[in-house]
Amino acid sequence: MKCVFCNKEAVFEASTPTKKISLCEKHLVEDVSKKVKLAVKKYGLISKNTTILIALSGGKDSISLMHVLSKNFENKIIAVSVNEGIKGYRDESIFFAKKYAKEFGVKHYVIEFKKEYGFSMDDVVRIMNKFPLKPCSYCGVLRRQLINKFAKKMNKKYDDVRLATAHTLDDEVQSIFMNIFQNDFEKLMRCSAITGYYKFNNGIKPKDFPKGFIPRIKPYRLVSEKESMAYFLVNNFKTIEGSCPNISDAYRNRLRNALNKYVWKSRRYDFKLNILNWFDAILSKKLRNHKIKSSELKECKICGEPTSGEICKTCILIEKIKEVVKNEIKKE
Amino acid sequence: MKIKKQMSVKEYMKINKINPETALITINGKLVASDKLIKKGDKIEIINFVSRG
Numbered sequence: 001m002k003c004v005f006c007n008k009e010a011v012f013e014a015s016t017p018t019k020k021i022s023l024c025e026k027h028l029v030e031d032v033s034k035k036v037k038l039a040v041k042k043y044g045l046i047s048k049n050t051t052i053l054i055a056l057s058g059g060k061d062s063i064s065l066m067h068v069l070s071k072n073f074e075n076k077i078i079a080v081s082v083n084e085g086i087k088g089y090r091d092e093s094i095f096f097a098k099k100y101a102k103e104f105g106v107k108h109y110v111i112e113f114k115k116e117y118g119f120s121m122d123d124v125v126r127i128m129n130k131f132p133l134k135p136c137s138y139c140g141v142l143r144r145q146l147i148n149k150f151a152k153k154m155n156k157k158y159d160d161v162r163l164a165t166a167h168t169l170d171d172e173v174q175s176i177f178m179n180i181f182q183n184d185f186e187k188l189m190r191c192s193a194i195t196g197y198y199k200f201n202n203g204i205k206p207k208d209f210p211k212g213f214i215p216r217i218k219p220y221r222l223v224s225e226k227e228s229m230a231y232f233l234v235n236n237f238k239t240i241e242g243s244c245p246n247i248s249d250a251y252r253n254r255l256r257n258a259l260n261k262y263v264w265k266s267r268r269y270d271f272k273l274n275i276l277n278w279f280d281a282i283l284s285k286k287l288r289n290h291k292i293k294s295s296e297l298k299e300c301k302i303c304g305e306p307t308s309g310e311i312c313k314t315c316i317l318i319e320k321i322k323e324v325v326k327n328e329i330k331k332e
Numbered sequence: 333m334k335i336k337k338q339m340s341v342k343e344y345m346k347i348n349k350i351n352p353e354t355a356l357i358t359i360n361g362k363l364v365a366s367d368k369l370i371k372k373g374d375k376i377e378i379i380n381f382v383s384r385g
Contacts, residue, residue, distance in 0.1 A: 001367045010365040022365055060381065229356055229381040233363045256382060260353040 003027050012230045015269040017277075025234040032231045035222040036068045043193035045217040046075060051158035053151055053214075054079040054166075056101065056108065058093030060232040060239055061166035063100050065220050067235065069164065070104040076158060080150050082143045083112040085120020092240040100237065111146050117318075119325045125246055127328045131321070135246040138321055145314050148305060151214040167218045170225040173272045174256050176279050181255075192283055193218050213306050224272065342366040344376070354382045 001010040003024035010022035014031055023031055040046050052069055056062045056079040070077055081097045083090050094110060101108035114120045121142075125135050147163065155161040172191060179188035195216040220228065232239075247253075263271050299305070300312035307313075339347075341357050341364055350357075356379045357364060370376060 001365045011363045013365060025363075225381060226353065226356065229379060230363060233356065233358065233379065260351055260382065263353045264351045 011234065012227075014227060015224070015273070017270050017273060020269060028227075028230055028234055032064070032223055032227055033068050033072050035227075036065075036219050037072060039193065039219050039222045040073075043217075043221070045164075045193060045219055046073065046162065047160065048075075049159045051076045051078065051154070051161045052164050052217075053154055053161050054106070054164045055147055056081045056097045057166075058095070058097035058100075058239060059166075060237070061168055061220065061225070061228050063096065063237055063239060064228050064231045064235070065164065065166040066100065066104055066106060067237075068231075069219065070106055078107045078109070078154065078158070080109045080111065080147060082146055083110055083114075084139055084143060085113050085122050086244060086246065087122055089240065089242075089244055096239045109150065111150055113142060113146070116146055116149075117142065117322060119322075119329065121246065123325055123329065124321065127325065130324050130328065134250070136250060138317075139246070141314055141317055142321070145303060145318060148214060149303065152304070155214060161214055163214055163216045164219055165216055166220050166228075168220050168223055168225045168228055169272050169276060170256070170259075172218070172221055173259065173275050174252055176275060177255055177259065178252060189283065191279065193221050221276070222273075338369060338371055340366065341368045341370060344370055348378075350378060355380045 001013075001022045002008065003010045004021045005027045006024060008024040008026070011025055012023050012028045013020045014023055014028070046052065052073070052075050054062065054066050054069065054077065056066060058081060066077070066079060069075075079097070079101050081094050083094055098108055098110075112120075121135065121139050124131075124138055128135060131138065151161055151163050175191045176188065179185075179191065223231075259272075263269060298307055298310070300307045300315055301310055302315040302319075303312060305312050305314070341359075344350075345352060345355075345357065345366070352366070358377045358379060359368060359370060359374050361375070361377070
């Protein structure tokens with residue numbers, strides 16, 4: 001099989017809305033870069049003065065995204081990794097995060113649960129029977145809060161900071177289905193390329209954001225997980241093998257398997273992109289006339305994030321976790 | 333994994349029931365397209381990329 005652009009030996013077959021196309025290594029890299037540029041333009045993710053803060057886990061998607069952004073955009077790029085304190089897992093992925101950030105000339109920061117909260121995820125997992133939910137639920141909330149706090153700090157230092165996450169096309173389609181199946185309309189409407197209720201497709205300006213809000217952008221939204229992996233492989237990048245030891249049989253995993261099986265068996269390789277385009281069309285109509293009333297939002301008294309109450313739900317949960325973990329550590 | 337009989341990557345994936353939406357194949361460390369022939373003695377690696385944490 002030959003590359004459709006240069007006749008060199010193909011290494012990958014990319015799905016397009018109409019057909020599959022064969023690509024060589026060089027054109028695979030170009031195709032992924034094009035998709036990121038298209039997402040940035042289509043959704044107005046980055047403006048001239050934007051500082052891109054990459055949430056860098058050290059996995060294949062975030063390393064590839066950092067590479068694409070650093071190669072294709074002139075903007076200031078910084079990266080942050082969170083060390084949750086998961087022995088034998090996170091230390092290794094942070095090693096790769098550091099290595100590649102240095103290689104791509106990206107300033108890299110690491111923030112730690114232990115330093116910020118006084119406990120690690122290993123501490124939480126040890127007493128997991130005291131909590132009603134699975135480890136990932138707590139880890140996600142705690143991590144998001146730390147990243148938000150860090151992003152706000154960076155926003156004082158740099159212009160128009162936007163947090164870039166490496167959510168792929170697959171992640172987005174899974175989120176859309178999860179929220180439909182759980183009948184969660186509010187969360188469904190948040191599955192946009194920029195988080196929050198903002199004017200869509202018209203370019204986002206910092207003055208449109210509520211005070212204290214750092215927008216989260218998804219430049220990898222049109223790139224599939226398969227393309228991301230192929231990009232990672234042809235660039236000879238390396239990272240930790242295997243998954244987090246605390247990973248649970250989450251609803252998302254079951255849904256991911258079901259969707260991938262459907263695409264495989266039905267040979268509808270354009271399925272994920274079609275779902276995303278369909279959703280974007282609906283979201284665009286829904287949000288066209290939506291305006292934020294600043295009176296609807298207050299600042300959380302603890303973290304300063306926008307909230308409808310006095311203290312945000314994240315902070316209430318975090319205070320509960322802190323209390324249980326500290327009591328248990330004292331007992332030990 | 334060492335292969336004993338010559339076949340294409342596509343056939344190999346079909347025989348081993350590998351979902352192309354969840355895995356990529358490398359031969360001797362190189363990413364390959366589905367029509368690539370796997371020869372006797374080639375080292376094949378299945379890169380399963382969906383498991384994560």
